[in-house]
Amino acid sequence: MSHNFKPGDLAILKSSEAEHLIGSVVELIAYVGSEFHMVYAGTEAFNPNQHRIWWVKITSGQTFDSIVRGPVSDGFCGEFRLIPLRGDFAPEQQKSREVVA
Template identity: 35%
Template sequence: MSHQFKPGDLALVIASPRKDNPNVGRCVELLCLVMPGETVPMPSGHGLRNVSDRSAWMCYAPGLLLGDLDAGGIDLILPERLSPLRGNFEPDQQKAKEAEPCA
């Protein structure tokens, strides 16, 4: 399932490759989408590099862990491991199609 996430959206962490990951079940705010190999600044001023071969969201929540480290509530999470918590995430084309009057 592909969601149309954007920065500022709230999402629920629903999966992790690690067993017993304390981040699963947390509500997070999506800060920015980080491309593979890209390094982005964290609020702390340090850089965070996406070492994955896929895009991931930089997320924030108090107590969120980056691996086993406390990085100020920041983690990179793949989109398929997030579930939206608000708004209508249908693609705009689908919304427009449903709004068309019946003939």
């Protein structure tokens, strides 16, 4: 399922391998694709299930431990782990302005 994300969109992490980040807001930086294979500093990254993958940045200043880079606030994220913060998922005060009385 694609939410028609674009770079700059905000989303909430609904799941993460770094459990302390669940519920965090992230900014989508760039769409990586669904087919990639990368080797960086001897560590291999690939996407065997061909999920849509984004490069994201955590907006809260929290970090997670990257095997290759140490504590970081940005990294790969599967689109299936994201809840968009716009449209039907916008905060209630924003949606309430759209209601015509």
